[in-house]
Every structure is written in C-alpha cells, then in structure tokens.
Amino acid sequence: MMHLGIPSRLRRTARRAAGRAARWAVARPEVLLRRRWAYQVASAALPLLELRGAKAYQVAAIRCVLSDFADAYLGRRPCIFTSAFVPTELVYGLGGVPFLPEAAAGLAAASDLAARSLSACEALWYSPDLCSFHRAGLGGAAAGLLPRPSAVIVTSHLCDGGKRSLFHISRLAGCPFYMLGVPYVPSDRATRWLASQIEQVAGDLARRVPGLSLEGLAQALRRSNEALAEYERVSALRRNVPAPWRGSEALNYVLLFLWSWGSPGLSPFYRALRLHLERTIAAGDFPIREERHRLLWLNLRPYYDTGVFKYLEGDCASSVAFEEYSFAYWPSLDLRDPFASLAEKMMSNFGWGPIERRLEAIARLVDEYSIDGVVQFAQWGCRQSNGGAAILATELKEKGIPFLNLDGDGVDARCGSEAQAITRLGAFIELLGARRGG
Amino acid sequence: MVLVSCGYVPLEIPLALGMPAKRAVFWGPGPSCEAYLPRDFCSYAKAFAREYLQDERIAMAGSCDAMRRACDALRYFGLAREVHFVDVPRACGSGAEAYYAEVLREFAQGLAGISGRERGGVGTLVDSVDGPSFQRRLLAVTRSMNRLRSGLLRVFELQAAGHMSAVDAMYLTLGVNDALGGELKGDLEDPRIAAQPDGRRGLGDGDEAARALARAAAVLERTMHRADATGDGRARDQGVRVGVSGTCLLEPALLGVLEDAGLAVAFVDSCLGSRSFGLEVPVDAGPHETENGADGARACADADGPGGARPDPFRVLARAYLSKPACPRMFAGDARARRLWALARSSGAQGIVYFAPKFCDHAYYDFAELKGQVGEGEGLPMLFLEGDYGSAISGQTLTRVTAFREMLEGRLGLG
Structure with a gap:
C-alpha cells in the first residue's frame, strides 16, 4: 500500500536547510511566537511605542496583527490558512483566525526568516523559478516557523502558486484542504455556484473543526463593511496632491488589506489612519512637500531592506500616490445573503477574468489619483501580474501615461538588484521630468 | 480549424460543428514573443503568441496564470481571428460538472456563430447547439473519438510491451492529431480513407470534420497495418x-x-x-437509436434529464473530461x-x-x-x-x- 504522507526524512531535510539563526532557543522567532508572555510583553510595550513617536494608526495595526498572531500561534482560535483572495470574513465569521503564508512571507523578508524559509522550500525540491512569496510561505511551514493550521482554504483564481503551495502545506499539517472554484466570467449562475461552494465549505468546517460555528458570520460581515467605509475615506484622502502618506509605508499595510477583513481590529486601524491623513492634509505636513511626480505602483514591493524607496521618495521627490493592491474593488457586503455577497466580492477581483478588467481598474486609479506614471514591480515568478506587462505598456502608452516594468523580487533578497532598480527608476523619473518640461 | 490549448477541452465540440480541430502542438523554437509575453513564461504559453492563419481559431483553456495571460495577449494584440476562452474547473464534482457543461455550451455557441457566419447563415450545419441535428452530430463524433482514443491507447500498450518505439508511438499520435486538424491533405486520395466509416457515420459526406475524422482513423489503421506487414510487431530487447x-x-x-x-x-x-x-465518453446507443444514432442515446448512468429524458450532452462531456486522469x-x-x-x-x-x-x-x-x-x-x-x-x-x-x-x-x- 502506498504511503502518501510527506516522508519524515524530507521534513527533517527542510528543517535542517532552514537552519537555526539564534543561538539561544528562546530567542528564535518560532519559539517566541509560541510564548504567551511574548505577546503580553509586546502588548504592554505598545503605549511606549506611542510615547516614542509611533502614530496611532501604526500602533492600531500592530495591535491587530499581534492579536491574530497570538490567536494563531497560541492556538486560542482555530487557525485557517488561506490564499490571498479568500474572503477572510468567512474565517473570522466562523470564529477562526486566518493566516496567509504568502502575506506573512513579506513580514519574514524583513528578518532572516525569509532566507531560512526559502532554503527549506528548496530542500523540498521546489524550483527557485517559482514566486518567492509562495516559496517562503511553504518553506516557513516546512521549517516549523508557521502556526499549525486546522484547515486550508484556497481559491482557484489568483494565483497558481498560492493554491499549490497551500495544498502542500495542508499535506504537511494533515488537515482538510478546500478549494473554491471561482468562475472566470461573472454571471448570476456563476455567483450561485461559488456561493454554494462557500456555504458548503463553511458548513463542513463548522462540523469538522472544533471551535468553529457560523454564528459570527453576520458580525464579521458587519465589521468588514464598517472597515470598508473607513477605508473608502482613507482612499479618498489619498487623492490629495501632494500625497498625505508615503506609498512605501502604504505598501507595508497591504498585509492588513489582504488579511483582516472581518477582524475587529481593521476598522480601528483605518479610522486612526483616516484621522492621521486628515490632520496631515489640514496641517500641510506632507511627507514629500515638493512632490514632483505621482506614481501608481502595481503588484507588491521588496519587503527586505532596500534603498529603492529612499531614492524614489527622497532623492527624486516622487510619491507612490496609490497602489494596485490597495484598491478596494468590491461593494459593501449584503448581510441578508452572506454567501452570495462573499462570492460577488471574490468575482469582482479585477485581476481575475479578461485583462480588460485590470486595465479598467488601472485607468480609474490613474485618473482618480492624478497619476503621472505607472510602475509595475515585476515580481520574479509572478505570471499572473507580469503576463500583462506588454498589454499594460501598450494601453498606457495610448493614454499617454509612461509605464515602467521594474524587475525584482519581493522576498528573495538574493534576486533583488537594488542598483539596477535605482538606475531604471532614475531613468523613468527623468522621462517624467522631460514630459513635464524639465 | 480550431487549435485547442488543453486536453480538457473536448475536440468533439468543434468537430461536431463541422470544424477540424486539434491539440495545438508547436515545433522547434517559436518566434520571439517578448513584445507580447515576458521571458519567464513557459515555452508552451509563449508559443501561442504568434500570428495565425485566417482560418485558424484558438480555444484557450484557463490552464494556468500564464495561459490566461497568453489568451489575453492573443485577443488584445489581434493575433488570431477568433480566440475562445474555456474556463476549465480545477476539480471535478457535480457543481464543477454543471458549471463546465455551461462553459462548453457557450463555447459551442461561440463556435457555431463562426460556423454560421462562414457558411452564410446560422443553421446550415446545425440548427442550434441544443437542437437535435447538433446532438446527433455530437454523438457521432464522440463515438469516433472514443474509437480513436481507444486505438491510441492500444498503440501505447503495444509500445510499452516493446512492439513499437515510444518515439514512433508519439509520432503516430501527432499524426492522428494533425489529421483531426484537417492537415495531412495528401491522404485524401488514399482509398483506405474513402473506405473509413468512422468519420462519416451520422455526419454526412461533405463536411471537413467528417473527412478529418476519417483521415485520423486511417492514419491509425495504416500504421498498425504497416507494423504488422513489416514484422515490426516483435517485442524488442528492453532496457x-x-x-x-x-x-x-x-x-x-x-x-x-x-x-x-x-x-x-x-x-x-x-x-x-x-x-x-484512457478517456471514454460514455455514449451508449440504446434500443431506440435511429439510423442517425441520436434518439436512443444513453450517455451515462446518471441521467440528468427528468423521467429518463435524454441527458444534456454537454454535461456528459463535462463529466467525462473532468473525470479523466488528473x-x-x-x-x-x-x-x-x-x-x-x-x-x-x-x-x-x-x-x-x-x-x-x-x-x-x-x-x-x-x-x-x-x-x-x-x-x-x-x-x-x-x-x-x-x-x-x-x-x-x-x-x-x-x-x-x-x-x-x-x-x-x-x-x-x-x-
């Protein structure tokens, strides 16, 4: 009879490849993340952060992430791993806590954890030509850096790496795996099919995973709508010229944008951010006072230490006025028909379906945010985004908007070429300057 | 001719509409496509980014992120006259089958629009994709395709037993594929093709798809016949x-x-x-089958129509294709x-x-x-x-x- 688990020898190899960064066990992140006292200390330190100059929205964001990490790592709530575009309202509504390995990979990139995770993934025979966000997520799970999932949910739409890497993670953990098939073209029939899948997955999870039930679904949707309302105000404020918020920082908060819809912590974060932006605009205290150019940033960014944004925002006085992955593309959720509403949210993702949907979204953002140029961060291995580069370039050229396809890697610092990126950005900014007449 | 990008898209549909169809196979290094797609795309997806002949239509499945973008590039840059996107589910199950059946119906409707326009009006070959004439043709084509698949499976069994080289088996498969696409025109005069009943039954003589099916069956039969005649049927030494x-x-x-x-x-x-x-679409001619082979068709055990009514042929195709080895x-x-x-x-x-x-x-x-x-x-x-x-x-x-x-x-x- 065939043995179909992941061989323990392979797991050990992955863990060895991940190595051990800290000399003392207690200082290792994977150990700290599983200690109750670590979260108590971190929570107690939050007011000190404010005293030392941290903004209220930054503290609110940390509080939101800490709460979820504590729930996930300490096992206070069932942890459900999801790919990036699973509606997290479903997980919070069931009483679980979501964990997005590909988003966590961005956090890991800021420490040595990404390198360890990538090594662990390569030890499992995964090609370095795959997207590093997914490789780091998978390697992190194999190396024991992630919490233990009670179940895994993925969607069939964006992107291939997310669903396949999470499938492997579900096998490592020996937990249930669910895939929501998202129809390519929206229609009533498509919505009904997807809604029935979501309902089926929710019902099955409530039966199979202790601690989950559907009782909190309405509350999660209500929280999501509240956060969306706040977020739309934030987005409106970001249309201000000059930009009231640094895009390099905004790109860090894409993590929460992907992760926290339905969470009790998201609405306070966006409220605090809104207040901060209002105060910034009222006081004229803009991060780039003499803003020369406004850019729209597509896809993610390098999350390890890089001088790219210092150059762009400092030396070039150019703002990332808005980001593609910060665009709230869905309408308010309908509490009377939660599953259909979540289905509509998933299908309204502009990255899914014919590329004209993405082109329309980008054209809208260019218009709304007074954009001078568009930069796509061409994440190595990201076929769904990079595959549209030629079309984007053609379309934007016809509209008279310069476009830069900037090769790089968001997680794997070995593949990031900072000097080359700065050179290309510099040339792009020169082009924008020439168009403006100097 | 319809070029199909994925084995989950049934060739039966274009063939039943009278259009030769084949799996798209590209030879040698393709033309540079960096104006359309990135360098770090798989060679198969990149190979699609080329200019097609006037009579070539493309059916692209949503196989992966790269193929979706290749499909976008074909449409956006107008590289092919017609590009059809076929949204193949990633799993099987009744919901996926029902969804895929509708996708296939829309695919057929899209192709039928072309078919009708080319022939000076809809309905020359079929009335509609839900009408009896299309269903009759679909049934006939499906039977022919089942026989072809079964023949090719037998070829690979012979190959595995050492009676044929794997390269020859693959070339034969590609030959059958080309024949289904209306290529190998030189074989038109082969008397064995005229004698092939496979493509003709239920389709009529004057249609390109019928000739394509007949040629494909002839290619398969001729190779097997040649193998017998040359004594190449002996099992070889195995490594x-x-x-x-x-x-x-x-x-x-x-x-x-x-x-x-x-x-x-x-x-x-x-x-x-x-x-x-290994795929056989379950088309079982029942006792009420007419001369043209449609009415008594019982397509699968789980009849979808009420009261034993004829099942939806698109559902039957959807189920069979989604259930083939993953x-x-x-x-x-x-x-x-x-x-x-x-x-x-x-x-x-x-x-x-x-x-x-x-x-x-x-x-x-x-x-x-x-x-x-x-x-x-x-x-x-x-x-x-x-x-x-x-x-x-x-x-x-x-x-x-x-x-x-x-x-x-x-x-x-x-x-």
Whole structure:
C-alpha cells in the first residue's frame, strides 16, 4: 500500500536547510511566537511605542496583527490558512483566525526568516523559478516557523502558486484542504455556484473543526463593511496632491488589506489612519512637500531592506500616490445573503477574468489619483501580474501615461538588484521630468 | 480549424460543428514573443503568441496564470481571428460538472456563430447547439473519438510491451492529431480513407470534420497495418524501464533521448499519452437509436434529464473530461501520486523521468509533490528535466539521462 504522507526524512531535510539563526532557543522567532508572555510583553510595550513617536494608526495595526498572531500561534482560535483572495470574513465569521503564508512571507523578508524559509522550500525540491512569496510561505511551514493550521482554504483564481503551495502545506499539517472554484466570467449562475461552494465549505468546517460555528458570520460581515467605509475615506484622502502618506509605508499595510477583513481590529486601524491623513492634509505636513511626480505602483514591493524607496521618495521627490493592491474593488457586503455577497466580492477581483478588467481598474486609479506614471514591480515568478506587462505598456502608452516594468523580487533578497532598480527608476523619473518640461 | 490549448477541452465540440480541430502542438523554437509575453513564461504559453492563419481559431483553456495571460495577449494584440476562452474547473464534482457543461455550451455557441457566419447563415450545419441535428452530430463524433482514443491507447500498450518505439508511438499520435486538424491533405486520395466509416457515420459526406475524422482513423489503421506487414510487431530487447511524466509533453524529442540512452519507456503520462487516451465518453446507443444514432442515446448512468429524458450532452462531456486522469493543473488530492505509483508498479518502471517546460509553475509544484510522495516516499528514483521545445535533445540532457540509466542499472545490479 502506498504511503502518501510527506516522508519524515524530507521534513527533517527542510528543517535542517532552514537552519537555526539564534543561538539561544528562546530567542528564535518560532519559539517566541509560541510564548504567551511574548505577546503580553509586546502588548504592554505598545503605549511606549506611542510615547516614542509611533502614530496611532501604526500602533492600531500592530495591535491587530499581534492579536491574530497570538490567536494563531497560541492556538486560542482555530487557525485557517488561506490564499490571498479568500474572503477572510468567512474565517473570522466562523470564529477562526486566518493566516496567509504568502502575506506573512513579506513580514519574514524583513528578518532572516525569509532566507531560512526559502532554503527549506528548496530542500523540498521546489524550483527557485517559482514566486518567492509562495516559496517562503511553504518553506516557513516546512521549517516549523508557521502556526499549525486546522484547515486550508484556497481559491482557484489568483494565483497558481498560492493554491499549490497551500495544498502542500495542508499535506504537511494533515488537515482538510478546500478549494473554491471561482468562475472566470461573472454571471448570476456563476455567483450561485461559488456561493454554494462557500456555504458548503463553511458548513463542513463548522462540523469538522472544533471551535468553529457560523454564528459570527453576520458580525464579521458587519465589521468588514464598517472597515470598508473607513477605508473608502482613507482612499479618498489619498487623492490629495501632494500625497498625505508615503506609498512605501502604504505598501507595508497591504498585509492588513489582504488579511483582516472581518477582524475587529481593521476598522480601528483605518479610522486612526483616516484621522492621521486628515490632520496631515489640514496641517500641510506632507511627507514629500515638493512632490514632483505621482506614481501608481502595481503588484507588491521588496519587503527586505532596500534603498529603492529612499531614492524614489527622497532623492527624486516622487510619491507612490496609490497602489494596485490597495484598491478596494468590491461593494459593501449584503448581510441578508452572506454567501452570495462573499462570492460577488471574490468575482469582482479585477485581476481575475479578461485583462480588460485590470486595465479598467488601472485607468480609474490613474485618473482618480492624478497619476503621472505607472510602475509595475515585476515580481520574479509572478505570471499572473507580469503576463500583462506588454498589454499594460501598450494601453498606457495610448493614454499617454509612461509605464515602467521594474524587475525584482519581493522576498528573495538574493534576486533583488537594488542598483539596477535605482538606475531604471532614475531613468523613468527623468522621462517624467522631460514630459513635464524639465 | 480550431487549435485547442488543453486536453480538457473536448475536440468533439468543434468537430461536431463541422470544424477540424486539434491539440495545438508547436515545433522547434517559436518566434520571439517578448513584445507580447515576458521571458519567464513557459515555452508552451509563449508559443501561442504568434500570428495565425485566417482560418485558424484558438480555444484557450484557463490552464494556468500564464495561459490566461497568453489568451489575453492573443485577443488584445489581434493575433488570431477568433480566440475562445474555456474556463476549465480545477476539480471535478457535480457543481464543477454543471458549471463546465455551461462553459462548453457557450463555447459551442461561440463556435457555431463562426460556423454560421462562414457558411452564410446560422443553421446550415446545425440548427442550434441544443437542437437535435447538433446532438446527433455530437454523438457521432464522440463515438469516433472514443474509437480513436481507444486505438491510441492500444498503440501505447503495444509500445510499452516493446512492439513499437515510444518515439514512433508519439509520432503516430501527432499524426492522428494533425489529421483531426484537417492537415495531412495528401491522404485524401488514399482509398483506405474513402473506405473509413468512422468519420462519416451520422455526419454526412461533405463536411471537413467528417473527412478529418476519417483521415485520423486511417492514419491509425495504416500504421498498425504497416507494423504488422513489416514484422515490426516483435517485442524488442528492453532496457531498464522508466515512466515518463510531466505537464504537456507534446513532442517526441525527450522520448527519443531516453531510447537513445538505452532506456525503455514503460508509460507516457502526458496530455498526448495515457492521461487522455484512457478517456471514454460514455455514449451508449440504446434500443431506440435511429439510423442517425441520436434518439436512443444513453450517455451515462446518471441521467440528468427528468423521467429518463435524454441527458444534456454537454454535461456528459463535462463529466467525462473532468473525470479523466488528473493532470498537474487539477486538484485531485493524492490521485496523481497514486496513479503514477500504480502505473510504475503495473508497468515495471524502475524510475520516473519528469519533464517540465522551463517556467511551468504547475510542473514545478507537481514534481515536488510527486518527488515527496513517489520518489522519497516510495523509493522510486525520479529525474527532473526541464527545457524548451526542441531542447530536450541537447547533449546535456543526454548526459543526465545516461547517468540516470547508470544509476538505475546499479540499483538493479545490472551495471
């Protein structure tokens, strides 16, 4: 009879490849993340952060992430791993806590954890030509850096790496795996099919995973709508010229944008951010006072230490006025028909379906945010985004908007070429300057 | 002619509409496509980015992120006259079947629009895709395709038994594929084609799809006949047996390298191999069948129509195709690993050669999963090779294959 688990020898190899960064066990992140006292200390330190100059929205964001990490790592709530575009309202509504390995990979990139995770993934025979966000997520799970999932949910739409890497993670953990098939073209029939899948997955999870039930679904949707309302105000404020918020920082908060819809912590974060932006605009205290150019940033960014944004925002006085992955593309959720509403949210993702949907979204953002140029961060291995580069370039050229396809890697610092990126950005900014007449 | 990008898209549909159709196979290095798609795209997706002839239509499945973007590029840059996107689900199950049945119906409607326009008005060949004439034609085509698939499966069985080289078997498969696409026109005068009933029954004489099916059946029959006549039916000396797996694997070059290196190919798990030819769409002519073969058709045990009414033929196709042996793009749990292991055991394969087109994400993930389960888990050696079309015959590949053979022989005590 065939043995179909992941061989323990392979797991050990992955863990060895991940190595051990800290000399003392207690200082290792994977150990700290599983200690109750670590979260108590971190929570107690939050007011000190404010005293030392941290903004209220930054503290609110940390509080939101800490709460979820504590729930996930300490096992206070069932942890459900999801790919990036699973509606997290479903997980919070069931009483679980979501964990997005590909988003966590961005956090890991800021420490040595990404390198360890990538090594662990390569030890499992995964090609370095795959997207590093997914490789780091998978390697992190194999190396024991992630919490233990009670179940895994993925969607069939964006992107291939997310669903396949999470499938492997579900096998490592020996937990249930669910895939929501998202129809390519929206229609009533498509919505009904997807809604029935979501309902089926929710019902099955409530039966199979202790601690989950559907009782909190309405509350999660209500929280999501509240956060969306706040977020739309934030987005409106970001249309201000000059930009009231640094895009390099905004790109860090894409993590929460992907992760926290339905969470009790998201609405306070966006409220605090809104207040901060209002105060910034009222006081004229803009991060780039003499803003020369406004850019729209597509896809993610390098999350390890890089001088790219210092150059762009400092030396070039150019703002990332808005980001593609910060665009709230869905309408308010309908509490009377939660599953259909979540289905509509998933299908309204502009990255899914014919590329004209993405082109329309980008054209809208260019218009709304007074954009001078568009930069796509061409994440190595990201076929769904990079595959549209030629079309984007053609379309934007016809509209008279310069476009830069900037090769790089968001997680794997070995593949990031900072000097080359700065050179290309510099040339792009020169082009924008020439168009403006100097 | 309709060029189809994926084995999950039934050729039966365009053929039933009178349009020759084949799986798109591209030869040699493709034209540069960097104006349309990035460099780090798999060679199969990139190969689609080319200008097509006026009579070539493309049916692209949502196989992966790269193919979706290739489809966008074809449409946006107007490289092909017609591009149809076929949204193939990633899993099977009743909901997915029902959804895919509707996708196939819309695909047929889209093609029927072309078919009608070309012939000066809808309804020359079929009334509508839900009408009796289309269903009658679909039934006839499906039967012919079942016979072709069954014949090709038999070819690979003979090949596995050593009666035919794997390269020859793959070339035969490609020949049948070309014939279905209305190519191999030189065979039109072959009297055996005129005698082939397969493509004609239920279709009528004057239609290109009928001729394509007849030619495909003739190509298959002629090769088998030639093998008998030349005495090539003897089992050859066998080397160490290996199975071949991968994503699309649409060219014989890799198989040639394996055989040149002295390995015997025990099975080919690919789109043009056992994954597709093991499929039989359940079309069972019942007692009420008319001369043209439609009314009494009982397409599958689970009749979808009320009160034993005729089932929806698109649902039947959807179910059959989604249920065929899973390819790397599908989510079927451990089914792929189980099947590969079963194939290896039943065929006596001592190792697996896995071929991936460079930058094929599905292949990268699939290999790692299979390597963990079948390779490391079961101790079956696996060799991973990647390359573009045509590059499988590089000296480097041959060196790696030879080393793999030596390793296998060492394990078997044959060295």
